[in-house]
């Protein structure tokens with residue numbers, strides 16, 4: 001019998017076995033991380049696309065109204081000369097006001113993308129609040145006839161509401177709000193921190209007109225930094 005035949009009968013040595021196991025473990029971890037990476041980049045792309053859709057809708061509103069949509073119901077009342085538009089609570093008020101403003105039929109509206117509004121995965125009312133039906137109807141905000149007076153939010157792919165801030169209000173220290181997450185946790189948007197974090201670190205400029213952001217995959221408010229997804233060019237990306 002040849003030397004080769006004897007080696008084949010003895011099978012794998014311990015070292016060979018360990019190398020094979022090591023390679024299998026390595027391949028599995030590569031696969032795991034690439035799957036996870038693919039999922040999180042798909043979610044990030046969805047969040048970016050939702051914000052882009054809102055940006056387009058918002059620009060149509062600005063073209064007709066001459067200002068960015070207000071970030072609180074009191075200012076939307078003033079802009080639209082609608083009485084009694086009081087916030088039932090301070091939860092999610094920025095994004096609720098944006099959605100409401102974009103749903104109005106006045107001045108050529110509604111501006112809100114129909115597909116986005118029909119998407120249960122992206123449209124929600126986590127804090128189950130609404131405006132008075134008489135304010136919602138003709139002579140008031142004039143929402144579409146078959147439409148609910150609920151104060152809807154737009155959600156990111158992780159189920160948390162997007163945050164909407166009107167920059168003119170932010171500069172005046174107006175628009176205090178809290179955000180109710182999918183988990184039920186309530187996060188306060190601190191205006192002083194927002195004034196600091198939303199400014200460009202070099203030029204000191206705020207995003208023009210408004211700011212929309214998602215807390216990102218970690219669900220933590222980084223005020224548009226970190227893994228947050230933003231309607232403006234992220235400052236980490238600015239050269």
Ligand SMILES: [Ca+2]
Pocket residue numbers: 092096124125126127128129151152153
């Ligand atoms: Ca709501």
Ligand SMILES: [Ca+2]
Pocket residue numbers: 214215216217218219220221222226227228
């Ligand atoms: Ca975050």
